[in-house]
Amino acid sequence: MKEIVVISGKGGTGKTSLTASFAYLGGKDVIVADCDVDAADMHLLMQPDFADEDDFYSGELAHINQYDCIQCGKCKEVCRFDAIPIIKGKYIVDPLSCEGCGYCARVCPIDAITNKDLNVGKWYISNIKTGSMMVHAKLGIGADNSGKLVAKVKSEAKDIAEEERKDIAIVDGSPGVGCPVVSSLSGASFVVLVTEPSVSGYHDLKRVYELVKKFNIKAGCIINKYDINKKVTAEIVEFLKKENIVHIANLPYDEDFTRAMTNGQTIVEYSDNHLKDLITDSWNKIKRSVN
Amino acid sequence: MKIAIASGKGGTGKTTLSTNLASFLAEEHEVVLTDLDVEEPNSGLFIEADLVREKDKFKMVPEWSADECILCGNCQKVCNFHAVIQLGEMIMVFPELCHGCYACSELCPTSSLPMIPKKMGVLKHFRNGNLNFVESRLDIGEEQAVPLIKQTHKYIDQQFDDNFIRIFDSPPGTSCPVIEATKDADYIILVTEPTPFGLHDLKLAVETMKELKKEFGVVINRFGIGNDDVLAYCNEEQIKVLAKIPNSRRIAELYSQGRLIYKEIPEVRAELEKMKDLIMGKMKEVVK
């Protein structure tokens, strides 16, 4: 089983639309994992049935048992995050400020504080319109995506892939360069970098590629909207050459990206033009690079 | 007056709006624009201004001193973030994973882990006439955005009083850094696109703002593409639509070159004009 991870560093480059198109082209042989849980939008194109769901816990949150509390104030004293204000004479944990470090619980003289696992959202296993399955998640407000959640979504997807004997898992990776994207990349067979030729797009591409390099994963790149700035496109192409990254395709600026999404469809379903051919070629190229 | 510009997902035009709005308002008023997207600050690509001040920003992390250490392993045990690891006769600290809770340091029986300042990023302050621009950038590998956002807020509070229109470009999403970036704002502008992805992420952002009990309005970027669902949702929820930035390839091109769009596209200037009236109204409420 091969794992293909699609990442972009920056938002708005068309990463999710392309991942969904690849999932559609792969059909029932491809399991889908949406690890972009901060902006989990892939389900809007995949018609998931939310067949299975479960709570997800990540990190911890201090909880003060008011019945036992003797109001000594030690917890408040040691807390560096101002997360234990006194409200109406009681020491109360502010869930938005608490980092779950557990220091307060360690200094409480009567053990009135426990760290509780923090429920940060739900994760789902769904049947989707491609005839395959998808693992996805929804985070609660103020909850951070974490390496743990990404690892969970990915490992569920892999388990299903192995049980159902699917060849490929395709992962919509996390944004940025932090822990979630590290977890997205871990274990990948191939990485697809989606970028756009803007000053910020190129900058973010270079940053996220530093991570990919650390993991020694083979990578390819799609330059979306290549024609809005041919000068930057040329610079990106040069960069790909230098780093030995497969240049998968240049895609033109095309509002079919948005029109397809508005229809709840992937681009390859909606569009019957040059763009569809380019994306289909890209998918074939990716499959070849993986094997 | 503090205005935060936020969005549920990345790439909706948050930075485009922040930089254009700030430059436009600065034609007549004193403005400070702050980029709080500390992982990827790129407002600076659109602003031409002179550097006024550059400051390294630090966070406190433990540093191991071997002399008195009895290798009891308590530090490793109390760290919930695996930022302190005992490796045989050595203690290793991972500053990027450290949240700065001080537990390992203060609970060490031999005081072998004193807290020391470690650089986590850089704050830069630029100025061009009425427009001040402040950006903070996390060093690569640093994971903790919140401490840097806090320190940046502090800098703004010290340097600029209520007579400045203070605009904050927030990180995308609905997680801790966004909450840290928006919680002190007097007014929030949510940027979205008229597409299913835009609507889905807008709803999450709206929920967050309601939870924080913030007054907010919506700006629709790339208006004209997609469908009317975002407008319908705003009507239904009685959310004010502050402006509609038209969809155009020309805008995408200007953006890709790092240029301000309102200077070349009159419709955008007209939309910003509308927002100015609202902002000046709010300003009077806050200053009085």
Next chain:
Amino acid sequence: MKIAFTTKGTNWSSAMDPRFGRTEYFLIYDDEKDELSHYDNRDSANDAHGAGPKTAQKLFEFSPNILITGNGPGGNAATVLEKTGVKIFIGAGEMTVKEAYEAFKGDTLKKL
């Protein structure tokens, strides 16, 4: 010589786990005694952040000379492993443990 593998099971025919920080198990093979032992690392699934350094610390306690894994450890784990002096071989993510061992013997794995 002790050789450590990141794996999804506890015997020679188990699949390798391409991940380091969140690997399910370690298998440790001592080729002098011809002994195979394992360590259950499934707890690492519970770590929101920092799984890499923690797993590296656990591995250190077994003092292996060689580590065979898939993609190679990420930044923080790599820093710890560097201190332990273990030699790291990568590219065995899609093999069984036995195949990985043979690939190592045949010198076909990439050394970091």
